[in-house]
Amino acid sequence: MKPKGKSKNKSYKPILPGTKHWPVVQLNKRRKEFIERTVEETLKRVTEENPGTQELREELETTLHREKLRIKQNPWRVDPPDEYKFWENVKNDLLELAGKPESRTEEEEILRRIIRRYAQEIAGNFKKSRYKLAREIIKFGFARLLNATRVKRFGAFFRNQYTLRDKIQITGKAKQLRKLAKIGTVVMVPTHFSNLDSVLIGWVIHVLGLPAFIYGAGLNLFNIKIFAYFMNSLGAYKVDRRKKNFIYLETLKMYSNLALQEGAHSLFFPGGTRSRSGQIESHLKLGLLSTAMEAQRNTFMKHPDNSGKKIFIVPVTINYNFVLEAPALIHEHLKRLGGGKYYLENDEYSTSYKMLKFMLKFFTKGSDISVSIGKGMDLLGNYVDNQGRSIDQHGRFIDTRDYFTHQGEINIDPQREDEYTRRLSKIIVKEFHRINRVFASHLVAFTAFEIWKKKYHKLDLYDVLRLPEEDLIIEYNEFKECFGRLREEVYKLKKKKMVNIAPHLKNDIDEVIKLGISNVGMYHTKRPLLFNKKGDIITHDMKTLYYYHNRTDGYGLEEYI
Known part of the structure; x- marks a missing residue:
């Protein structure tokens, strides 16, 4: 029997001496500059994809049309109060351009305004003090819930006999993950079943002694005040899945790409959203994964002396005995799968009160959680050793740079990198099943x-x-x-x-x-x-x-x- 007060999981020292050295802290110090860099790089990408003035106007008009539909058909409380006014101004500016000769300068200025608005919405606002407070609230609150239910006596709420580590079992390659985070940039890719996943993974990152990661969190979660506080504090940047237009998606990908090049450890939910069926993800979204591929190539190009950081992919599976949202998620899955054969019922948990009630129930039940950490991989899906060296299927060390090289030079080849990204996604799915x-x-x-x-x-x-x-x-x-x-x-x-x-x-x-x-x-x-x-x-x-x-x-x- 485990001695009282002892945790099942090992305690890890921080891999960096202080928070001021964390990549996410360094990134936030230059937040305004980083947002402007994201704006200018996205502007360059969008204009390259729309070389003609008329093409660019059409792209802007398409974006305007989709955004006005979003505002009308699917508004959220978290949307900024000037949302309608902003897009009305864009509409008026485009109407004025309709009768003018094609100058492109004015079109690009409208584009820049749109990208800047998107970038400012997406950008995280990490603060060390809030991070520490959020971390302590999670540790204190959840630990006391565990004590209150397990000990079942007056005063147990205020004791430290049990901790979150008694409830959440961290298994797999934790030591390797720590080593890789010291020598390179880690992209953690977990399965996604519950809205609790982001908070849970944030806690695991802290327990393993890792610096805070940045991660994309659904903008809808910021409707829930308690989640908004924790995610803002724990390194989240916002992802609005209602926005499907090209300009927004390019802004989002550029933000992730540049953050990785800055060495910010990142967390992607590669399934894109919570699993509606309850299955482990079998088809992954390639957008954010492709940003890691591009960031690695850009890093190699900027550091021909091989001094640039290598990017490592680390799959993670999260295992719960139950998921709060399960009835609502399976209803949605069956409706999508069966079309008219199934009727969708409304069963959403969309308020702070409901989420707090769930957390109380969740942590006062005798139900364990398991977080399984897989082997580190490079961007081609090859396993890496503790020194970050890539190993092919025959056990030979290989240089990842070679995969981005043509005729002795690292070059840009989107088709090649798209194929690499598809290959990586398939390997991640296999790893999910293996470490499940x-x-x-x-x-x-x-x-x-x-x-x-x-x-x-x-x-x-x-x-x-x-x-x-x-x-x-x-x-x-x-x-x-x-x-x-x-x-x-x-x-x-x-x-x-x-x-x-x-x-x-x-x-x-x-x-x-x-x-x-x-x-x-x-x-x-x-x-x-x-x-x-x-x-x-x-x-x-x-x-x-x-x-x-x-x-x-x-x-x-x-x-x-």
């Missing part, structure tokens, strides 16, 4: 759903999801037999290094099943899996069960039901 940690809750959900799916094999997915609860009962012994077979297959996958498992999965099978069923979706009012009075397995929410089932999808386990 199977919990008992994941496996019981998979087992139950697949048993019902096979029993009603003539029905399509939507018909299975609509089955009445009285038809959804699995005798315990049948469930136990199927679960045992699947667990054995998971063990085999573990031996092949194709997946990882939580230690509790090796316990007595009845104990594991009981643990899994008690943990899966424990917060939800309608439980996705539970025992009836006879001890058999039932569900009160087949759709949410499907969400949790999907976490273990992609390993071929359904063949053993």
Whole structure:
């Protein structure tokens, strides 16, 4: 038994002596200058893509049209109060240009105003004092919630017997991550399931003794005041996924590109948004990944003596027993997948009160979280050693610079880099599955759903999801037999290094099943899996069960039901 007050996870010293040396702090000191550099580099990129004056006017008109639609159809509280006025001014300026000869100077000035507005919105505003305060609030508040629920006596709220490290298990290549962060620029790429992910990863970065990372957080989260405070304090820059126009996307990518060239460690959620289905991401967004590719090439070009920092990709998987947003997310996924076959219900958690209520429930339940850190890779998906040297599939050391070289010179080749980015995204997906940690809750959900799916094999997915609860009962012994077979297959996958498992999965099978069923979706009012009075397995929410089932999808386990 673990001694009282001891943490399961090792305590790490900071890799840098003080916060003033953090790349994100240095970047924020030059915030205005950095924003202007982002503006000018984006302006250059957009004008190169629109060489003709008429082309540029059309690009501006398209942006205006899309932005006015966004304001009308999908406004958010976080939008600036002068949003409508700004775009009305752009509209009037473009109308004035319509009758003038093509000069381009005025078009470029309108473009510059738009880019500057985007860059100022995107840019983070990291402050050391707020970072430290946010970090201490997280440590203090969550730790006391843990003590209050685990000790269950008066005064436990104010004690330090248990810490977040007792609840959040950090596994994998933490030591290598620390070493790589000392010698290069790290891009951490986690799976994304919950709005809690950003705060959780920020805490993990602190525990590992790493300097603060910058990361893109959905602008919608800034509608929630408590999240806005923490994300502003922890290094977030804003990403507005409503904005699909070329000018905004180029501004966002340039901000990320230049920050990486400045050595700012970064965090991308490469899936782009939370997984709606509950599955590990299988198709990644290439936009921000491509900025890392371009930043690495630019760094090599600026430092022909090989003194520039190397960029390292570090995959991370986050494992929860339950996700607050699961019912809303799976509703949205099924609606997208089935079109008219499915009706979307509204189940959003969009206020500070609701998020605080969830955190209280989450941290007072006996449910663990696991953060699995994968091996570091270069931009081509090759593993690197602790010195940051790239190793090919034959075990040979290779120079990443060679991948960006043509006829002895590093050159710009967008088509080549696009191919590299696609290759990297596929390798990251494989790494996600390899370092994923199977919990008992994941496996019981998979087992139950697949048993019902096979029993009603003539029905399509939507018909299975609509089955009445009285038809959804699995005798315990049948469930136990199927679960045992699947667990054995998971063990085999573990031996092949194709997946990882939580230690509790090796316990007595009845104990594991009981643990899994008690943990899966424990917060939800309608439980996705539970025992009836006879001890058999039932569900009160087949759709949410499907969400949790999907976490273990992609390993071929359904063949053993």
